[in-house]
Amino acid sequence: MSSTELTLDQRDIRFAAQEWLKIGQLSESEKFAEFDQDTLDLMVQEGIRFAIDVVSPTRSESDREGCRIEDGRVKVPKCLHEPYQQSYELGWASMGVSQEYGGMGAPATLGLIVNEAMNGANLGLSMFFGLTSGAADLIDTYGSDSLKQKYVAKMYQGKFTGTMCLSEPQAGSDVGAGTTSAESVEDGVYKIKGSKCWISSGDSDLGENVIHAVLARVKGAPDGTKGLSLFVVPHTRVNDDGSLGDWNDVTVVSIEDKLGIHASPTAVLNFGENGDCLGWIIGEEGKGISSMFMMMNGARIFTGLIGLSLAGAAYENARTYAYERVQGTNISKIRDPEAPRVTIVEHPAVRLNLINMKAKVEAMRALLYYTVFQLDLELIAKTDEERQKAQNMVDLLTPMCKGWCTEVGLDVVQVGIQVLGGVGYTKDFPMEQLFRDARIAPIYEGTTDIQALDLVGRKMIQNDGILFQQLMEQFSQSIEKHREHPELSEIFKTFEGHCETLYETSLGSQEVLKTRGMEGVALYATPFLMYISSISAGWLLLQQAVVATEKLGQIKTENGVGDLADSSFLKENEDALFYANKLKTTRYFVEAIIPQFEALLAGGRKQNFDALEIVF
Numbered sequence: 001m002s003s004t005e006l007t008l009d010q011r012d013i014r015f016a017a018q019e020w021l022k023i024g025q026l027s028e029s030e031k032f033a034e035f036d037q038d039t040l041d042l043m044v045q046e047g048i049r050f051a052i053d054v055v056s057p058t059r060s061e062s063d064r065e066g067c068r069i070e071d072g073r074v075k076v077p078k079c080l081h082e083p084y085q086q087s088y089e090l091g092w093a094s095m096g097v098s099q100e101y102g103g104m105g106a107p108a109t110l111g112l113i114v115n116e117a118m119n120g121a122n123l124g125l126s127m128f129f130g131l132t133s134g135a136a137d138l139i140d141t142y143g144s145d146s147l148k149q150k151y152v153a154k155m156y157q158g159k160f161t162g163t164m165c166l167s168e169p170q171a172g173s174d175v176g177a178g179t180t181s182a183e184s185v186e187d188g189v190y191k192i193k194g195s196k197c198w199i200s201s202g203d204s205d206l207g208e209n210v211i212h213a214v215l216a217r218v219k220g221a222p223d224g225t226k227g228l229s230l231f232v233v234p235h236t237r238v239n240d241d242g243s244l245g246d247w248n249d250v251t252v253v254s255i256e257d258k259l260g261i262h263a264s265p266t267a268v269l270n271f272g273e274n275g276d277c278l279g280w281i282i283g284e285e286g287k288g289i290s291s292m293f294m295m296m297n298g299a300r301i302f303t304g305l306i307g308l309s310l311a312g313a314a315y316e317n318a319r320t321y322a323y324e325r326v327q328g329t330n331i332s333k334i335r336d337p338e339a340p341r342v343t344i345v346e347h348p349a350v351r352l353n354l355i356n357m358k359a360k361v362e363a364m365r366a367l368l369y370y371t372v373f374q375l376d377l378e379l380i381a382k383t384d385e386e387r388q389k390a391q392n393m394v395d396l397l398t399p400m401c402k403g404w405c406t407e408v409g410l411d412v413v414q415v416g417i418q419v420l421g422g423v424g425y426t427k428d429f430p431m432e433q434l435f436r437d438a439r440i441a442p443i444y445e446g447t448t449d450i451q452a453l454d455l456v457g458r459k460m461i462q463n464d465g466i467l468f469q470q471l472m473e474q475f476s477q478s479i480e481k482h483r484e485h486p487e488l489s490e491i492f493k494t495f496e497g498h499c500e501t502l503y504e505t506s507l508g509s510q511e512v513l514k515t516r517g518m519e520g521v522a523l524y525a526t527p528f529l530m531y532i533s534s535i536s537a538g539w540l541l542l543q544q545a546v547v548a549t550e551k552l553g554q555i556k557t558e559n560g561v562g563d564l565a566d567s568s569f570l571k572e573n574e575d576a577l578f579y580a581n582k583l584k585t586t587r588y589f590v591e592a593i594i595p596q597f598e599a600l601l602a603g604g605r606k607q608n609f610d611a612l613e614i615v616f
C-alpha cells in the first residue's frame with residue numbers, strides 16, 4: 001500500500017462481486033457458461049494486476065508529456081504505446097467483445113470491475129478502449145455486413161481506434177443543433193461536410209487508422225435530433241481487401257490544451273474541407289440518435305465508473321498517507337506538552353473526511369456494480385418479464401450512475417487533497433492529477449444537469465412512472481423484510497424515513513409542475529437526482545450490510561467470539577474487520593451522507609424559485 005501508487009480496495013471489490021451479487025451465477029446461463037466464480041475471481045485479480053503493474057506506471061508520465069500534433073497528426077505520449085498493445089493482446093481492452101471477433105465474451109460486470117482499475121491506472125489510456133469499442137459496437141449492431149467486415153474486428157483488436165463525434169461548437173448539450181451535413185452520392189455512401197469539436201481520442205498514432213462514428217444531417221432532413229443520421233467516417237479509407245487506401249479528407253485542426261486527461265487527445269476535426277470526405281451510413285437515415293441512445297446506457301454507466309475509479313484510488317492513497325503523516329497530538333492530550341506526536345489518522349477531523357470518502361466509494365461501487373449486473377441479467381433472462389425488469393432498472397439507474405457517481409467521485413477526490421494537506425496540492429502525489437482528471441466526468445457524455453433532465457423528464461414518467469414505482473417497491477420490500485433485523489432494524493428505520501421523504505418530494509414536484517410548470521421542476525432536477533441516487537445507493541449498501549452481518553455472525557460462531565466491541569478479535573481477523581467496517585460505512589451513509597444530499601433540496605421543499613426570478 002502506498003500514498004503515491006495505485007491501490008484498489010480488492011476486498012470490497014471481491015465482496016461486492018462475489019459475496020453480495022454472486023456474479024458467478026451468470027455461468028448458469030449458456031452465454032456465460034465459461035465464467036464461473038473461480039474464473040471470474042482469477043480474471044479480476046489478473047486484470048487488476050495488469051492495471052497496476054503495466055498501466056499505472058504511465059499515469060503521471062503521460063499526464064506530464066501530453067499529446068501533440070506533428071505534421072497534422074496526433075502523437076500520444078510515448079509510454080502509452082506498450083500498455084496499449086498489451087491491453088489488446090491480453091484481452092483487457094476487449095473483454096465484452098464476442099469470441100467471434102477474438103474477444104473474451106465476458107459479462108459486462110467483469111468488464112466494469114477491471115475497468116475500475118484501468119481508469120484509475122490511466123484514464124487517458126482507458127478512454128481509447130471505451131471509445132473504440134463504443135464505435136465498433138455501433139457498427140456491429142446497426143451497420144451493414146460490409147461495414148462490419150471492414151471495421152469491427154480491427155477495432156476490437158485495437159488495430160483501428162474509434163471515436164464518437166456528436167459535439168459541434170454550437171451543439172453541445174443540444175446535440176440536435178448539429179449542422180454537419182451528409183449528401184448522398186451512391187447507395188449508403190455520403191459526402192460529409194462539417195466540423196466536430198471536443199472529440200476524445202480524435203486522432204492518434206496508437207492504431208493504423210481512426211474510425212469516426214459521426215452524427216450528420218442528410219440534406220433535406222428535419223431539424224433537431226430526428227434529422228440526424230450516423231456514419232462511419234474513416235480517417236483513411238479502407239479498401240475492400242482490408243488494405244488502407246486514400247486519405248478521407250478528415251483534418252485534425254487542433255487539440256485542446258485542457259485541465260486534465262492530458263493523455264487523451266481532445267480534437268477539433270474538420271470533415272470534407274476539400275469536398276472529398278466520404279461517410280458510410282450506419283443503419284437508416286434519421287435513426288442516428290436512436291442508435292446512439294441504444295448504446296447510451298452502457299456509455300453513461302462506464303462514464304459514471306470514472307467517478308468510482310478515481311475516488312477509489314484517492315481514498316486508498318489518502319488512507320495510507322493518514323497512517324504515515326505525523327502531525328500534532330491526540331486531541332485528548334492537547335494540553336500535555338509532553339504528549340507524543342501522532343499520525344493524522346488519529347485526528348477526528350481527518351477520520352470524518354476518511355469515512356466520508358470510504359462510504360461514498362463503497363456506495364458508488366454498489367450502485368455501479370448492481371446496475372451493470374442488471375445489464376448481464378437482461379442478456380440471459382429466461383422470460384420477457386425478467387428481461388423487462390432488469391431493463392427498467394438499468395434505464396432508471398443509468399442517469400444516477402452517470403450523474404451521481406461523477407459528481408461524488410470528484411467530491412471524494414477533492415476531500416482526498418484535503419487529507420493530504422499541502423502535498424496533496426503538488427505533483428509529488430497523484431491526488432492533484434486525479435482531481436484534474438475527475439473534473440471532466442460530470443461534463444462529457446451528457447452533463448449532470450442533462451442526466452437530471454433525463455431522469456426527471458423521461459425515466460421517472462416513462463410508462464406512467466412504472467420505473468420509479470418499481471424502485472420504490474423494491475425499497476419497501478427490503479424495509480419490510482428487515483424491519484425486525486436484530487442488528488440493522490434501526491438503520492432500516494432511518495432508511496424508511498428517507499424513502500418517505502423521497503416519495504413526498506416526488507409528489508411535491510407534481511404540485512410544482514402545476515403551479516410553476518416544467519421550469520419549476522427543472523430548477524431542482526439536479527438536486528433531486530443527487531438525492532434519489534444517494535437513496536438508491538443506500539438501499540444497495542443495506543443489502544450488503546445484511547450479507548455482512550450474516551458473514552460476521554458465522555465468523556463469531558466459528559471462533560467462539562461474543563461481543564466484538566470489547567474484543568481484540570477484529571485486529572486479528574481481516575474478514576471480521578471488513579464486515580464490521582461494512583456495517584459502519586452503511587450506517588454512516590444512511591444516517592449522515594444521505595441527509596447531505598437531502599439538504600440540496602431544501603430550496604425545492606420551500607418552493608423557493610428565486611433562481612428563476614433574480615436578474616443576474
Ligand SMILES: Cc1cc2nc3c(=O)[nH]c(=O)nc-3n(C[C@H](O)[C@H](O)[C@H](O)COP(=O)(O)OP(=O)(O)OC[C@H]3O[C@@H](n4cnc5c(N)ncnc54)[C@H](O)[C@@H]3O)c2cc1C
Nearest residue numbers: 164165166167172173198199200266443444445446447449
Ligand atoms: C475533454 C472533453 C472530451 C469530450 N469528448 C467528447 C467526445 O468524444 N465526443 C463528443 O461528441 N463530445 C465530447 N465532448 C463534448 C461534451 O460532451 C460537451 O462538452 C458536453 O456535452 C457539454 O456541452 P457544451 O460543452 O457545449 O456545454 P453546454 O451545452 O453549452 O452547457 C453549458 C452549461 O449549461 C448547462 N446546460 C446546457 N443545456 C442545458 C439544458 N437544456 N438544461 C439544463 N442545463 C443545461 C450544462 O449542464 C452546462 O452546465 C467532450 C468534452 C470535453 C471537455
